[in-house]
Amino acid sequence: xxxxxxxxxxxxxxxxxxxxxxxxxxxxxxxxxxxxxxxxxxxxxxxxxxxxxxxxxxxxxxxxxxxxxxxxxxxxxxxxxxxxxxxxxxxxxxxxxxxxxxxxxxxxxxxxxxxxxxxxxxxxxxxxxxxxxxxxxxxxxxxxxxxxxxxxxxxxxxxxxxxxxxxxxxxxxxxxxxxxxxxxxxxxxxxxxxxxxxxxxxxxxxxxxxxxxxxxxxxxxxxxxxxxxxxxxxxxxxxxxxxxxxxxxxxxxxxxxxxxxxxxxxxxxxxxxxxxxxxxxxxxxxxxxxxxxxxxxxxxxxxxxxxxxxxxxxxxxxxxxxxxxxxxxxxxxxxxxxxxxxxxxxxxxxxxxxxxxxx
Numbered sequence: 001x002x003x004x005x006x007x008x009x010x011x012x013x014x015x016x017x018x019x020x021x022x023x024x025x026x027x028x029x030x031x032x033x034x035x036x037x038x039x040x041x042x043x044x045x046x047x048x049x050x051x052x053x054x055x056x057x058x059x060x061x062x063x064x065x066x067x068x069x070x071x072x073x074x075x076x077x078x079x080x081x082x083x084x085x086x087x088x089x090x091x092x093x094x095x096x097x098x099x100x101x102x103x104x105x106x107x108x109x110x111x112x113x114x115x116x117x118x119x120x121x122x123x124x125x126x127x128x129x130x131x132x133x134x135x136x137x138x139x140x141x142x143x144x145x146x147x148x149x150x151x152x153x154x155x156x157x158x159x160x161x162x163x164x165x166x167x168x169x170x171x172x173x174x175x176x177x178x179x180x181x182x183x184x185x186x187x188x189x190x191x192x193x194x195x196x197x198x199x200x201x202x203x204x205x206x207x208x209x210x211x212x213x214x215x216x217x218x219x220x221x222x223x224x225x226x227x228x229x230x231x232x233x234x235x236x237x238x239x240x241x242x243x244x245x246x247x248x249x250x251x252x253x254x255x256x257x258x259x260x261x262x263x264x265x266x267x268x269x270x271x272x273x274x275x276x277x278x279x280x281x282x283x284x285x286x287x288x289x290x291x292x293x294x295x296x297x298x299x300x301x302x303x304x305x306x307x308x309x310x311x312x313x314x315x316x317x318x319x320x321x322x323x324x325x326x327x328x329x330x331x332x333x334x335x336x337x338x339x340x341x342x343x344x345x346x347x348x349x350x351x352x353x354x355x356x357x358x359x
Contacts, residue, residue: 006038007031007359008073010097011083011111012045016223017249018192019276020083020113021045023167027081030352031359040077042070044093068096074104079359081109086116086152086271088128091135102138109359110136110153111143111165114273115294118152143358145274146298163358166299167274168351173254173283174343180261180285182332185209185216185325188260188286190253190277191267193232193244194225198266198291203235204314205264205321206242212318214325218242219256257284261331262324265290268311274299282342285335289320299346305338 009028012021031039044067074080080101084091101108117136124132133156142153142162153162187206193199199220209216218241224232236244248256257263263281265288272294279299281288288306290296302308307323309316324331 005034005036005079005359006040006077007079007081008040008042008077009081009083010042010044010094011081013041013043014045016045017247019167019273022276023113024083026168026170026348026351027355030348030355034356038077040073042067042073042097071096071100074100074106077106079107079109081111081359083111083113086112086114087120088124088132091117091132095135098135098138107140108138109141109143110139112149112152112273113145114271115149115152116270116272118155119270121155141358146295148298149273149295165351165354165358166346167276167279168346168348169276169279169283169342171348173257173280174339174347180258180335182261182328182335185214185321186259186261187216187218187321188256188263188281189218189220189265190222190248190256190263190281191265191275192222192225193220193228194269195228196267196269198268198311199232200235201266201312201314201317202264203232203239203242205266205317206239207235208314208318209321210240212322214322216241216321216325219245219259221245221248221253221256223247253280254284257281257286260284260286261335262287262289262321263306264317264321266309266311266317267291267293267296269293272296279342279346282338282346285339287324287331287334287338289317289324304334305341306334 009024011024013024014021028039028041031037082094084094121132136156139157142157143165144150144152144162145167147164150162189202191197206218220242236242257280263286265275265278268291274295278288288300289309290300291311292308307320309320
């Protein structure tokens with residue numbers, strides 16, 4: 001970093017904890033560690049969790065307007081680092097920050113944590129498409145999570161200005177117990193409990209395990225979408241070996257990841273990018289069972305790090321789980337391999353070095 005870099009981070013921070021809010025917190029912490037950096041924050045985190053991402057509501061409108069007075073912070077920072085949403089409204093809510101930054105000739109870095117921004121632009125028409133393009137074309141430098149996701153920014157800026165910054169997981173996860181149990185399937189789900197993350201598909205797959213007398217234990221962690229809470233609880237009530245453990249953090253999350261041997265994420269979430277939870281699961285020696293979705297295939301190789309299954313297909317999830325029940329030796333082998341793979345590619349130090357090089 002050059003001398004006296006002043007950076008303003010605009011985007012969501014915990015709480016609630018999401019992949020984007022967690023990443024923003026770590027970016028902020030890394031930058032504050034630099035002696036030559038001045039770091040400011042405008043926290044745009046929306047406190048009410050539901051699956052209606054990108055849809056207009058007056059509650060969201062008034063909430064978004066509430067942090068506009070903080071735009072004065074742009075005057076004292078030279079680099080503006082923004083993690084916008086990936087829908088029309090997800091970008092529009094940053095209008096004042098983007099336009100004022102451009103007027104002040106600030107460097108504008110847009111970090112896209114997903115694979116929907118480009119698709120959203122394609123579906124827009126008329127004035128909405130022009131506004132969307134106008135705002136994002138003010139970007140000086142774009143950041144995406146993996147090579148295959150560059151197309152989310154190339155409609156707006158030159159390809160050479162789009163940089164790749166893979167996600168990370170915290171290094172303390174590498175300090176796992178010396179021995180992990182592989183006597184039965186110990187299944188983890190660690191994400192928000194919402195339909196597009198595949199929670200219903202997983203619970204239906206677990207029901208098939210029980211119907212076929214396959215020995216397992218599952219622990220499900222994350223925030224529940226309040227609009228689907230009743231149905232989720234109904235599915236849980238039919239299962240004997242699955243437990244909802246709530247929102248886990250710190251030692252509780254580490255203990256959960258160390259307990260498991262299979263990590264399952266049946267996502268088809270349209271905002272998905274490169275889930276940090278997958279990297280956390282690798283760091284703690286879990287086999288990855290997930291979908292070929294968004295940037296996941298850039299970090300997970302079928303047959304090497306685990307298995308891919310079809311989206312929205314509980315039977316295919318069940319088949320993958322049944323396979324590893326019959327091949328527990330492979331679970332043990334992949335477990336060790338995944339820990340090394342994480343260590344070689346996705347540590348906080350590697351993320352830090354790549355981030356500072358980009359900035």
